[in-house]
Amino acid sequence: MTASRYILAIDQGTTSTRSIVFDAKGDIAGKDQREFAQSYPDLGWVEHDPETIWNDVVATARAALADAGVDAAAVAAIGIANQRETVVVWDRRSGRAIHPAIVWQDRRTTEACEALRQAGHEPLVQARTGLRLDPYFSASKLAWILDHVPGARAEAEQGRLAFGTIDSFLLWRLTGGRVHATDATNASRTLLFDIHRQAWDEDLLALFGIPAALLPEVRDNCADFGETQAEILGASVPIRGMAGDQQAALIGQACFSQGMIKATYGTGCFMLMNTGSEAVASNARLLTTTAYRLDGKPTYALEGSIFVAGAAIKWLRDQLGLIVRASDTSSLATTVPDGHGVYMVPAFVGLGAPYWDPHAKGLIHGLTLDASAAHIARAALESVAFQTNDLIEAMFADGASRPSALRVDGGMAANDWLCAFLSDIIAAPVERPVNVETTALGVAFLAGLGAGVWPSLAAISEGWRLDGRFEPTMPADRRADCLDGWNDAMARARYRPAPKAATRPPAPKALQTQDA
Numbered sequence: 025m026t027a028s029r030y031i032l033a034i035d036q037g038t039t040s041t042r043s044i045v046f047d048a049k050g051d052i053a054g055k056d057q058r059e060f061a062q063s064y065p066d067l068g069w070v071e072h073d074p075e076t077i078w079n080d081v082v083a084t085a086r087a088a089l090a091d092a093g094v095d096a097a098a099v100a101a102i103g104i105a106n107q108r109e110t111v112v113v114w115d116r117r118s119g120r121a122i123h124p125a126i127v128w129q130d131r132r133t134t135e136a137c138e139a140l141r142q143a144g145h146e147p148l149v150q151a152r153t154g155l156r157l158d159p160y161f162s163a164s165k166l167a168w169i170l171d172h173v174p175g176a177r178a179e180a181e182q183g184r185l186a187f188g189t190i191d192s193f194l195l196w197r198l199t200g201g202r203v204h205a206t207d208a209t210n211a212s213r214t215l216l217f218d219i220h221r222q223a224w225d226e227d228l229l230a231l232f233g234i235p236a237a238l239l240p241e242v243r244d245n246c247a248d249f250g251e252t253q254a255e256i257l258g259a260s261v262p263i264r265g266m267a268g269d270q271q272a273a274l275i276g277q278a279c280f281s282q283g284m285i286k287a288t289y290g291t292g293c294f295m296l297m298n299t300g301s302e303a304v305a306s307n308a309r310l311l312t313t314t315a316y317r318l319d320g321k322p323t324y325a326l327e328g329s330i331f332v333a334g335a336a337i338k339w340l341r342d343q344l345g346l347i348v349r350a351s352d353t354s355s356l357a358t359t360v361p362d363g364h365g366v367y368m369v370p371a372f373v374g375l376g377a378p379y380w381d382p383h384a385k386g387l388i389h390g391l392t393l394d395a396s397a398a399h400i401a402r403a404a405l406e407s408v409a410f411q412t413n414d415l416i417e418a419m420f421a422d423g424a425s426r427p428s429a430l431r432v433d434g435g436m437a438a439n440d441w442l443c444a445f446l447s448d449i450i451a452a453p454v455e456r457p458v459n460v461e462t463t464a465l466g467v468a469f470l471a472g473l474g475a476g477v478w479p480s481l482a483a484i485s486e487g488w489r490l491d492g493r494f495e496p497t498m499p500a501d502r503r504a505d506c507l508d509g510w511n512d513a514m515a516r517a518r519y520r521p522a523p524k525a526a527t528r529p530p531a532p533k534a535l536q537t538q539d540a
């Protein structure tokens with residue numbers, strides 16, 4: 025890469041938007057970040073304002089360039105990484121969204137997915153997409169918008185509307201409405217894309233009632249995605265890389281060999297294992313997904329998706345007022361010698377892998393009068409490790425093997441206490457790189473590769489640097505006790521349908537007399 029050239033990475037996450045300028049060596053030259061408001065308009069609903077997201081992307085990109093002291097003209101390429109699955113539908117004429125973005129965590133389409141499952145459609149969906157019939161993915165959310173915004177379905181059929189995940193919406197805006205495209209990783213999360221043929225699937229479009237006229241074109245992760253309008257950043261900049269944030273993090277963690285695993289701890293936690301050119305189907309309720317696609321050739325991954333990780337810490341801060349900063353959790357956790365039998369199952373938006381229970385609700389179990397705020401904070405951190413272990417057990421389904429190391433990143437990975445406890449609970453080493461902004465780094469590499477400024481993925485592996493390695497030290501019997509407590513709490517959080525009236529035992533005699 026020539027010394028005067030930079031890459032601008034945009035990382036649009038669930039709770040915040042970051043822009044980071046990387047220099048020729050892959051080091052951070054400047055950055056900016058903004059947290060934005062979450063909207064919960066109904067039980068289980070989660071929405072974002074697309075205009076806020078757009079304004080934050082522009083503001084952080086400008087601020088990051090200013091922080092680096094770099095002009096847009098010196099930027100070789102832009103890369104975009106994004107929260108995946110979240111749905112935006114916009115009007116092609118005005119570029120304005122016709123409904124707030126429906127976020128990946130939103131559960132409003134639980135019944136619609138259940139109806140499709142009961143009608144026997146899950147095997148087809150799984151075989152083509154590697155995913156499950158769960159409200160997590162885009163298709164049912166997109167159908168909901170078409171069915172609930174007056175006139176939307178007719179407009180969509182006439183080609184007046186566009187659908188996109190956040191990457192696609194940002195690309196449309198950055199290019200002034202000239203490019204309607206997405207990349208293979210984001211397309212793979214919609215429930216409408218055949219990951220084997222790498223193409224939109226007509227049967228799935230028919231199943232969810234989605235007009236093909238809405239869809240973006242699907243490109244490689246390193247591709248020509250067009251150029252930004254000059255007035256946005258002060259010069260026109262090519263966009264050469266795009267990827268879902270979790271796949272971008274896999275790249276930023278240099279997990280290019282089969283069997284390498286990373287877990288990213290942001291709002292949720294997403295563990296991806298590279299499975300090479302083979303789309304491996306899990307028999308333990310994990311997802312099969314596109315890891316990246318370069319030169320038309322897909323590499324696949326097995327994924328375990330945990331819906332709540334850092335979001336539990338944010339809940340302690342924003343809803344309970346138990347902490348002031350997320351980092352306070354580690355000092356609080358160390359004020360008590362152990363968990364004291366207190367467990368938190370953070371099923372605030374149901375449960376993802378390997379449970380896939382959209383009805384589960386969060387709980388704190390094991391409270392006694394001497395339980396304190398410290399125990400609750402500790403239980404929230406511990407829940408992240410326990411959920412990770414559930415995924416490891418599912419990935420290594422023989423029950424005995426462990427990964428040689430788990431590479432971690434994301435906002436929560438800065439927490440040393442968590443990394444150490446995580447290593448104890450998964451009984452394997454945890455490795456944290458120097459740069460935990462791996463999502464931005466990964467997509468910066470894609471853009472740099474796409475712009476021809478980095479020669480190959482090998483350059484990323486060479487640049488990966490270890491910051492901390494956490495080895496397991498917990499005695500096996502203590503670990504087993506912890507896991508027993510977790511499994512008990514998890515069983516309590518799972519959804520159990522109320523018994524049907526006909527199968528209920530008869531009411532006691534006295535009550536029957538009173539009722540009569």
Ligand SMILES: Nc1ncnc2c1ncn2[C@@H]1O[C@H](COP(=O)(O)OP(=O)(O)O)[C@@H](O)[C@H]1O
Pocket residue numbers: 037038039040289290291292333334335336337338350351352353354434435436437438439
């Ligand atoms: N030191 C910390 N300890 C525990 N949790 C943290 C810490 N720092 C950040 N977090 C949590 O990590 C999340 C932010 O991570 P980030 O990677 O920015 O998320 P996202 O990309 O999903 O918006 C927040 O939910 C926050 O509560």
Ligand SMILES: O=P(O)(O)OC[C@H](O)CO
Pocket residue numbers: 036037038039106107108109128268269270290291292293294
């Ligand atoms: O916002 P994050 O970083 O928690 O990532 C969200 C995921 O992409 C959802 O699938």
